[in-house]
Amino acid sequence: MSDGAADGKGVAVRLDKVSFSYGEALFAFDVGFTATQITAIMGPSGSGKSTLLNLVAGFETPRSGRVLIGTADVGGDPPAMRPVSMVFQENNLFAHLSVQQNVGLGRSPSLRLTEADHADIAGALARTGLAGKEKRLPRELSGGERQRVALARVLVRDRPVLLLDEPFASLGPALRDDMLDLVASLHAERGMTVLFVTHQPQDARRIAQKVVFLDNGTIAATGTSEDFFAGAGPEAFRRYIGAGAGDALSRDIARKRT
Numbered sequence: 001m002s003d004g005a006a007d008g009k010g011v012a013v014r015l016d017k018v019s020f021s022y023g024e025a026l027f028a029f030d031v032g033f034t035a036t037q038i039t040a041i042m043g044p045s046g047s048g049k050s051t052l053l054n055l056v057a058g059f060e061t062p063r064s065g066r067v068l069i070g071t072a073d074v075g076g077d078p079p080a081m082r083p084v085s086m087v088f089q090e091n092n093l094f095a096h097l098s099v100q101q102n103v104g105l106g107r108s109p110s111l112r113l114t115e116a117d118h119a120d121i122a123g124a125l126a127r128t129g130l131a132g133k134e135k136r137l138p139r140e141l142s143g144g145e146r147q148r149v150a151l152a153r154v155l156v157r158d159r160p161v162l163l164l165d166e167p168f169a170s171l172g173p174a175l176r177d178d179m180l181d182l183v184a185s186l187h188a189e190r191g192m193t194v195l196f197v198t199h200q201p202q203d204a205r206r207i208a209q210k211v212v213f214l215d216n217g218t219i220a221a222t223g224t225s226e227d228f229f230a231g232a233g234p235e236a237f238r239r240y241i242g243a244g245a246g247d248a249l250s251r252d253i254a255r256k257r258t
């Protein structure tokens with residue numbers, strides 16, 4: 001792991017004048033993410049949300065600029081060395097490994113696990129509501145349970161930065177709320193810095209303190225989620241979430257304040 005980014009408690013993440021391209025598609029990111037907060041990353045399809053996460057995770061390398069996690073420039077570190085965990089919309093698990101083994105990978109890529117590791121894995125499985133399902137294969141789980149396994153692995157990996165790339169987008173609304181509440185409570189316990197890509201305004205409002213809004217490969221606006229969802233965010237953001245959604249969210253906030 002890189003210097004300046006201890007396990008556990010979240011550390012700030014900064015993309016310092018980062019430029020990147022996929023052929024014609026250009027990206028310019030200059031943005032900071034506050035330590036120990038949850039920031040929702042929103043924006044139209046193709047605006048660069050996953051690209052931004054991939055630059056932080058190390059799956060992509062900036063053409064110029066620096067990626068800072070804590071005080072460390074991690075630009076030269078491969079993904080496995082970076083102090084981050086990542087959960088995608090799907091395919092987070094190895095199909096041929098049991099739940100317990102998939103979680104164990106968060107501690108040891110070779111699955112050489114100590115008694116203490118096994119105890120931590122059991123604790124993480126219990127914490128995410130998976131006790132009793134240790135021996136199952138991913139195909140023997142529901143979509144929500146598979147994402148719980150991914151979150152259990154995040155717990156045993158215990159890195160200070162968590163990257164979530166639309167992890168619950170394929171789940172129904174009630175289950176999505178359960179999963180978001182689980183993320184919020186894990187965040188309250190561990191205090192990691194969370195970058196949460198979502199298209200769902202209500203999901204961002206439910207758990208995020210900040211919003212970063214992307215448009216066309218750049219950071220179009222940043223602010224608190226309260227301001228964004230109370231209508232003080234930029235016009236482009238209001239257009240993106242739709243006037244109706246914005247009004248409903250404003251009413252919701254007004255109700256909560258009284």
Ligand SMILES: Nc1ncnc2c1ncn2[C@@H]1O[C@H](COP(=O)(O)OP(=O)(O)OP(=O)(O)O)[C@@H](O)[C@H]1O
Nearest residue numbers: 022023025043044045046047048049050051052199
């Ligand atoms: N591996 C790749 N090779 C070439 N182009 C890519 C690659 N990954 C993404 N792109 C392009 O880069 C742009 C940004 O993609 P990205 O996945 O970051 O957007 P996004 O905001 O996450 O979109 P969505 O909301 O649809 O998931 C898109 O135009 C996309 O086609």
